[in-house]
Amino acid sequence: MSATMTTPGEFQAKDYKSDLKPIWCPGCGDYSVVQGIYRALAAVGRPPHEVAFISGIGCSSRIPGYTTAYGFNTVHGRALPIAQGIKLANPDLLVLAAGGDGDGFSIGGGHIAHLIRRNIDITYIVMDNQIYGLTKGQLSPTSQKGRTTCTSPYGSLENPVNPLLYVLAYGAGFVAQASPTDLAGMAATLEEAIRYPGFAFVNVQSPCVTYGEEAQQIKGLKAISESLSAIGHDPADRLAAMDLAQHYGEKLHLGVFYKNPEPPPTYDALIRERQAQLSQGALPKERILDLFIKK
Amino acid sequence: MRKDLVFGMAGSGGDGIVSAGDSLLQAASAEGYHGVMTKSFGSQIRGGESSCRVRISTDPVLNPGGNLDVAVALNWEDFLKFGAELPVAGTTVVIYEAATGVPENQIPLVGVTPLQVIAVPIAAMAKETAGTERAKNTVVLGLIAGWFGIGGEAVMKGISKKLAKKSQELVEANQKAFDAGVAFAKSHPLKADMTVVPSSSKGAVKLLTDGNDMCAAAALFAGCQFFGGYPITPSTEIMQFFTNHVWKYGGAVLQAEDEIAGIGAAVGASFAGKKSMTATSGPGLSLKSEMMGLASIAELPLVIVDVQRGGPSTGLPTKTEQSDLFAAAFSAHGDVIRPVLAPTSVADMFRTTVEAFNIAEYYQTPVIILSDQEIASRKETLDPIDTSTFKIINRLVPAGADLQDYKRFKQTENHISPISHPGMLGGTYLASGIEHVESGAPTNSGSVHQRMNDKRIKKLDPLKERKDLFEITGNPDAPLALVAWGSVAGVCREALQMAQAEGLDVKLMVPYLLYPVAEQTYRDFFASVQKGLVVEQSHLAQTFKVLRMHLDLPKGLQSLARSGANPFLPGEIVAALHHLLSELQRSHEGKLQPQE
Amino acid sequence: MAARIDFASLSLMDALDLAVLIEDEAKERYEEFAAQMDQHRTPDAAKFFRLMAVNEAKHGQELADRRSQLFGGVTPTVTRAMVFEVEAPDYDQARAFMSPRQAMKAALASEVKAHAFFVAALPSLKDAKVRALFEELRDEEVQHQALVKAELAKLPPDSGLSDDDFVDEPTAQ
Structure with missing residues (x-):
């Protein structure tokens, strides 16, 4: 861990909880997610003011405001582009990004591949509820085929995106899944994701109590959940992870699908190296126009 | 003798006419003249029609000039494609490639009788002296030196410097081609003396650059530490210049996956406390509009350069236009005022860019620089700029009492609130695109919305007093x-x-x-x-x-x-x-x- | 990683600290639930959750007093990071417009959950004093259940109607 990390135990989960009252419906899975984030941050121990928490638009994207970190509730689908600018501008910060399945895999679906290939050290948490809750229950990119919603009254004709397979295929170094069915497991997974030096993705199955289907509520999720460590999955095995990820939607595998055992250098670390190399003998900024002198 | 000459030259990309223009301007600059060069191209990546206009003067040059004094056509088809961009008049000397087979009294310029028309076997001379027709542009430079007295030694000095790295033979071949051009000119004198008065400021230090490079250099000078963008003609050189240099000053560049991510990263960098920018052209500006609205409501400093080209849509990617004013001022929804600045030349691009950063930082707002293709790509010789006369403004950061119960969007007399950034103890807040109260907490209150709009709009009023x-x-x-x-x-x-x-x-x-x-x-x-x-x-x-x-x-x-x-x-x-x-x-x- | 509780090596001091933390977590969760109910215009449930928070706080305080009598200011070794929804109701238990009956049932489920926690832990405990404490806590959960059940019994009979049949549609944001 980097030297700027403070001693664990110095911060408690409640130090990351803000005074803002969530707008989320009581019973929403996102309450557990934010609780899991408080606990993960406390375990990592970075002070709140060194954490930048960026989100898009959607119910779940309200989450930064419920923490005491520097928050930025941006525009729909653009949490990742903004988060990467923050991390590149100040690599010392701990940067979290979060949003819903629509934010991450529909309107903002083009960005995730690029963050993965750049390997910027950001933890991206998607609160996946298979529905658009904020706009009252429309089809989402992870809604099951055949699902009826107000925009698919005769049943959806589309196959859902598989978020896990998607990020695994693009080569993310850390891919995990969590759910409010196991808060302790979620906090541990989030902590591991934050500690992973590189882009880390955590899909959280977070039920929508207002528009979610019965099978996707806590009880239904518990019935299909299975701990990856309990079934003996080796998180270093990317192909096995992809194999398991194919069961997204039928099974709820919890824990780490894939964790690169030898994390490559992150983009932000490489930037620092480049800055250090090139700063030698740089022209003072006041004399930058000397570059245009023709003799 | 003349104090001011406007050259317009056109050919196909393979004729190297634009690099001849570059050499001419550099040589003129070395000899102490003022000059401007603009380029214009067809839409082909290689081998399309290309042209340049070079204006050289003993006095500071205000624009690329009107009618041409000297027109050079390596072939007529390409020359004519530029139409009004290369206007020939009764005062113009027309020089063209004899191999086109067009008689001097039948050149295809309808309704104009030029001052003089001269067919020159340019390709043949190149082949004979340098062994390749590719040296046509060097022959043209020789002709210009011979007839107009510009850049004799300086041209060859520049070319030698450029080619010396490759081979001495190449330098010698070019010298022969150049000499042949000079000799042709001497043996075919013009009807009128069109040689340029020698410059009185020969040897003085001059800068030579274009609007895009100047913009990027000015941004670095102003303390910009982050650029997020996406390649788009005619703005890309800003990103390129920036990425060549910004690392040296502890900054970074992100060539993003799209225009939206480009400005998004710049918004993020500004939130993180760094001066940041993006650059684009019309199509990119359209895509960035939602993020511009976000930067306005979150009160984040940001500089957006729009190098205008012909629109709408793809329009004319390589030609200049001024049709993005509405988009700059009015794009993005909601009641918002976004300052828009425009440079008029390469020289004042420096001042305009520094000013844009100052306004962005002081007022915590996105600022648009409306450049255009002509300024972006035209090269100008400039007198050195004394950077010490420029003031650099940084955003107001909270300190001491501000950080007790910090309110990011605090109402103040001038409507400007101290802005913290991640990493600053005591300054944590929620930035958002949603309407917010002074602390940053979201709200949907109509009265707060009215007050916050007031704040964001009124804070910019003093700008209007800036004479x-x-x-x-x-x-x-x-x-x-x-x-x-x-x-x-x-x-x-x-x-x-x-x-x-x-x-x-x-x-x-x-x-x-x-x-x-x-x-x-x-x-x-x-x-x-x-x-x-x-x-x-x-x-x-x-x-x-x-x-x-x-x-x-x-x-x-x-x-x-x-x-x-x-x-x-x-x-x-x-x-x-x-x-x-x-x-x-x-x-x-x-x-x-x-x-x- | 989040620390796990090692029941086998739990000392009496640790066990008391743990019990305090469990009450503390439950108290915070009930306060959070009360706030959620305030936020979503469900005042009766809010009132009940606030009552539960007070109860948990009171119980927590009693345990804390016992701990300080026995062990004074000795630095604890167990932390909140070891406690995950032992007696705190699951977030899933809350609903907008929930009736007092539903709120009480949620609390009852939490007491049942806490009871199960102590029951499950008993076989792993090595220290007799710790075992005694856990048995005591387990039995208290039974008493709490009885209290909540008594409260439930005081309510008028359930109409069988769901509040969801009467309330406004959710609002799009």
């Missing part, structure tokens, strides 16, 4: 007036001088601040105006309309507007002023001699 963002020349009480910005301003500056020389009582306003509209400054300017022109390269006359939206314009003020890629010439503006003057005189005549 230094307007250049007014000519008699302040003149009845005739011109208004122009961007690259068209330079044409109007020359038109003003020409009109004044012809005895017209006229003045010119060049706004560097386009938006918000500084109503009082315009009212004061228009007070004496009875007739005038707002000159712009926009079919819709966007500038004229924006002014009319904010002001009661003088009845005699008219719009002189047309689409991009159809440059204005100083002469036609003077002619238009004469026309206005005669209208004005007729109206007075009626008053003085009432009809019986």
Whole structure:
């Protein structure tokens, strides 16, 4: 861990909880997610003011405001582009990004591949509820085929995106899944994701109590959940992870699908190296126009 | 002898005519002349038609000039494609490739009898001396040196420097081609002496660069530490210059996955406390509009450069236009004011860019620099700029008492609230695109929304009092007036001088601040105006309309507007002023001699 | 990683600290639930959750007093990071417009959950004093259940109607 990390135990989960009252419906899975984030941050121990928490638009994207970190509730689908600018501008910060399945895999679906290939050290948490809750229950990119919603009254004709397979295929170094069915497991997974030096993705199955289907509520999720460590999955095995990820939607595998055992250098670390190399003998900024002198 | 010469040269990309223009300008600059070079291309990546216009003068150059003094056509098909961009007149010497087979009395320029027409076996001379037709451009440079006295030694010095890395043979071959051009010129003297007066400032230090590089350099000087963007013609060189240098100053560049991510990363970097920017052209500006709204409501400093090209949509990617004013001022939904600045030349691109950062940082707002293809890609020789005379403004950061119960969007007398950034103890807050109260907490209260809109809009009011963002020349009480910005301003500056020389009582306003509209400054300017022109390269006359939206314009003020890629010439503006003057005189005549 | 509780090596001091933390977590969760109910215009449930928070706080305080009598200011070794929803109701238990009956049932489920926690832990405990404490806590959960059940019994009979049949549609944001 980097030297700027403070001693664990110095911060408690409640130090990351803000005074803002969530707008989320009581019973929403996102309450557990934010609780899991408080606990993960406390375990990592970075002070709140060194954490930048960026989100898009959607119910779940309200989450930064419920923490005491520097928050930025941006525009729909653009949490990742903004988060990467923050991390590149100040690599010392701990940067979290979060949003819903629509934010991450529909309107903002083009960005995730690029963050993965750049390997910027950001933890991206998607609160996946298979529905658009904020706009009252429309089809989402992870809604099951055949699902009826107000925009698919005769049943959806589309196959859902598989978020896990998607990020695994693009080569993310850390891919995990969590759910409010196991808060302790979620906090541990989030902590591991934050500690992973590189882009880390955590899909959280977070039920929508207002528009979610019965099978996707806590009880239904518990019935299909299975701990990856309990079934003996080796998180270093990317192909096995992809194999398991194919069961997204039928099974709820919890824990780490894939964790690169030898994390490559992150983009932000490489930037620092480049800055250090090139700063030698740089022209003072006041004399930058000397570059245009023709003799 | 001449003090000022305008060259226009065209050929196919393989003729190397643009690199000849570069060599000519560099040589002229080394000899102490002032100069401007603009380029214009067809849409092919390689081998399309290409042209350049080089203006060289003993005095500072205001624009790329009007009619050509010297036209060089390596083939007629390509030359003619540029139409009004390379206007030939009765004062023009036309030099063209003899191998085109066109007789000197039958050149395909309808309705014009040039001063002199000379067919030169340029390709043959190149082949004979350098062993390859590729050396045509060097022959042309020899012809120019021979006939017009520009760049004799300096041209070959520049070429040798460039080619020496490759081989000495190449240098020698070019020297022979050059000498052949000079010799041809000497043996075929022109009817009139068109040699240029030697410059008095030979040996003085000069800068030579284009608008895009100048913009990036100015941004670095202003302390910009982050660029997020996406390649788009004609703005890409800003990102390229930046990425060559910014690392040295602890900054970074992100070539993002798309235009939205480019500005998004820049918004993020600004939130993280760094001065940041993005650059684009029309299509990219359209895509970035939602993020511009976010930066406005989150009150984040950000500089957005829009190098305008012909629109809508892909439009004319390689040609200049001024049709993005509406988009710059009004794109993105909601009630918002976004300052828009425009440089008029490479030289003032420095000042405009530094000013854009200062305004962005001071007022915590996105600022748009409306550059255009001409300024972006034209090369100018400049006198050195004393950077120590420029003040750099940084955002107001909370300290001491501000950090006790910190309120990011605190209402203050000047509506500007201290802004913290991640990493700052005591400054944590929620930034958001959603309406918020002073602390940053989201709200949907109508009264808060009204107050916050007030804050965000009123904080920019002082900008409208900034007289230094307007250049007014000519008699302040003149009845005739011109208004122009961007690259068209330079044409109007020359038109003003020409009109004044012809005895017209006229003045010119060049706004560097386009938006918000500084109503009082315009009212004061228009007070004496009875007739005038707002000159712009926009079919819709966007500038004229924006002014009319904010002001009661003088009845005699008219719009002189047309689409991009159809440059204005100083002469036609003077002619238009004469026309206005005669209208004005007729109206007075009626008053003085009432009809019986 | 989040620390796990090692029941086998739990000392009496640790066990008391743990019990305090469990009550503390439950108290915070009930306060959070009360706030959620305030936020979503469900005042009766809010009132009940606030009552539960007070109860948990009171119980927590009693345990804390016992701990300080026995062990004074000795630095604890167990932390909140070891406690995950032992007696705190699951977030899933809350609903907008929930009736007092539903709120009480949620609390009852939490007491049942806490009871199960102590029952499950008993076989792993090595220290007799710790075992005694856990048995005591387990039995208290039974008493709490009885209290909540008594409260439930005081309510008028359930109409069988769902509040969801009467309330406004959710609002799009």
